[in-house]
Amino acid sequence: MGKYFVTHIVAAGFLCFLCLGCRSSRAPEVLSEVLPAVPDYSDTTQWYTVDRQAAVDLFYVVSTETGDYTVDGHPCHYADTYSDSLRTFLLGEMKGVDDLLSGGLNYFSPYYRQCTLQTFTSDSLTALRIPLAMDDVRRAFAYYLSRLNNGRPFILAGFSQGGTAVVELLKMMDSATRSRLVAAYVIGWHVTDSDLAHTPNIIPARDSADLGVTVCYNSVRDNSCAIPLISQGNRMAVNPVNWRTDATPAILPSPLSPDTLTVTLDTATLLLQVQGYSRADYVLPLIGREGNYHSLEISLYSAHLRRNMALRAARFLAR
Numbered sequence: 051m052g053k054y055f056v057t058h059i060v061a062a063g064f065l066c067f068l069c070l071g072c073r074s075s076r077a078p079e080v081l082s083e084v085l086p087a088v089p090d091y092s093d094t095t096q097w098y099t100v101d102r103q104a105a106v107d108l109f110y111v112v113s114t115e116t117g118d119y120t121v122d123g124h125p126c127h128y129a130d131t132y133s134d135s136l137r138t139f140l141l142g143e144m145k146g147v148d149d150l151l152s153g154g155l156n157y158f159s160p161y162y163r164q165c166t167l168q169t170f171t172s173d174s175l176t177a178l179r180i181p182l183a184m185d186d187v188r189r190a191f192a193y194y195l196s197r198l199n200n201g202r203p204f205i206l207a208g209f210s211q212g213g214t215a216v217v218e219l220l221k222m223m224d225s226a227t228r229s230r231l232v233a234a235y236v237i238g239w240h241v242t243d244s245d246l247a248h249t250p251n252i253i254p255a256r257d258s259a260d261l262g263v264t265v266c267y268n269s270v271r272d273n274s275c276a277i278p279l280i281s282q283g284n285r286m287a288v289n290p291v292n293w294r295t296d297a298t299p300a301i302l303p304s305p306l307s308p309d310t311l312t313v314t315l316d317t318a319t320l321l322l323q324v325q326g327y328s329r330a331d332y333v334l335p336l337i338g339r340e341g342n343y344h345s346l347e348i349s350l351y352s353a354h355l356r357r358n359m360a361l362r363a364a365r366f367l368a369r
Contacts, residue, residue, distance in 0.1 A: 084121045086130035086163055089186055091193035096131055098144040099198070100157040106232060106363040107204040108155040109194060110147055111162070111187055111212030113238070115139035118168045127169055127179055131161035140164075147209075150352040153360050155205065158198060160190035164211055170279055171336050180214065187215040188222060195227060203366050205359055206234040209348055210280070213239025213266075220251040220264065228262070232366045235355070236266040238347035240284035254286040258293035258358055259365050265290065265358075269313075269322040269350065275341030276321055277334070287320035289313060290351045293358070306349060324350070 089096045116129040116136060130136050144159040163186050165179045208216040213236040220234055228251055241264065246252055255263040265288055268281040276282070291300035291313045302311040304327065312325045324343055331340045343350065 082124055084124040084126045085182070086126065086128055087132055089131045089161060089163065089190070091160065091190050092197070096161050096190075098141060098148075098157075098159045098161075100148055100152065102152075102154055102156050104154050104156045105202060105367055106155050107199060107202050108148075108152050108157050108359065109191065109204055109206050110144070110151075110157065110159045111208035111215040112140050112143045112147075112159060112164070113208075113210035113212050114164060114167050114170070115143055116164055116166045118166045127166045127175075128163040128182060129161070129166075131163060137161060143209075147207075147348060150348060151207070151356050151359060153356050155359065155363065156202070158194055160187065160194070162186035162190060162215075167336055170211075173279075176279075180211075183211070184215060184218045188218065191219050201230070203230045203232050203363070205232045205363065207237065207359075208235070208239075209237040210239060210344065213237055216264075217241060217245050217252070221245070221249040223249075223251050231262050233261065233359070233362045234264045235359075236264055238268060238280060238344050239266070240268070240281055241266050241286050242283040243285055246285060252286075254295075255288045255293070256295055259361055261362060261366055261369070267315075267322050267347070268320075269324050269343040269347055271325070271327070271331075271341035271343070272323060273316065273319050273321055275339050276319070277337055277339055277342050277344065279337055280342075280344060281319075281321060284320050287315055287322070289315045289322060290354050290358070302350070302354075304350065305352065306346065311350075 119126055129140065140161055148157045162183060164183050169175045169179045206216050206219060216234050216236050241252055253263045255265045266286050267288060267290055270276050288295050289300055291302050292298060297315055297317050299312050299314045302313050304311050307329045309326050309328050311327055314323045316323055332345050333340055334344055
């Protein structure tokens, strides 16, 4: 296991007062927890990379692959990027996404102290813990730009918690870096009015080949299956099958089942409605709902995403 640092947090009544605006007669409860060591991004073990000698990079941020665990009796709510046992799950996603999406692109994916799944059962816990995870990703991206990118154009992509990171990276991106952004993919997450207000860097994708734009989508069987934490407040979406922003249905032969799916963007809710999927639903632990296809956001559309990244990269280089 990596090194840990014991810290203390104030919980219960204080979090209720701070995050929910209510008053509590309970005295604040002080709890101890451990924080994993800060990742050093000059250490090659803190990356999964594939150098294909390509002209364009894919920088990918993994989704939530970590659950709560204890160290010497203290709870930990963040991934330890130096622990082989905990890194295994992140590495599996890194390799899987590289296989599905990169094609001929160079691939860079950092380990980071992502929040555990239990964090997302509460808005107050999410607000408390997500800044540490996002700070790691910002530091990783800064190191990538200064030491690994060598001035190449790049694509940003992230799924779920990784999608949050993509939004945060766009917020901090300066104009010189922004000029090399081929496109950003916020997969299985949301872009809110507040996000749009805080950065001009987020420009909604309108078709399959526009450049410097942000792709965003969330898939459900029907609107009742939406998970508020993931899609509530979203203000942009594009159908990753036909790359339209209207309600034109798209036919998708499922790569995961013998089904032929119909994927339609609901322009009112900005949810992708997927009809015809016959396999038993995988329900996301703790926060999931039957009929929500969050876990399939990459695998269902992988061929379309891979082709689209290649298309945008080629258009950027030709420009």
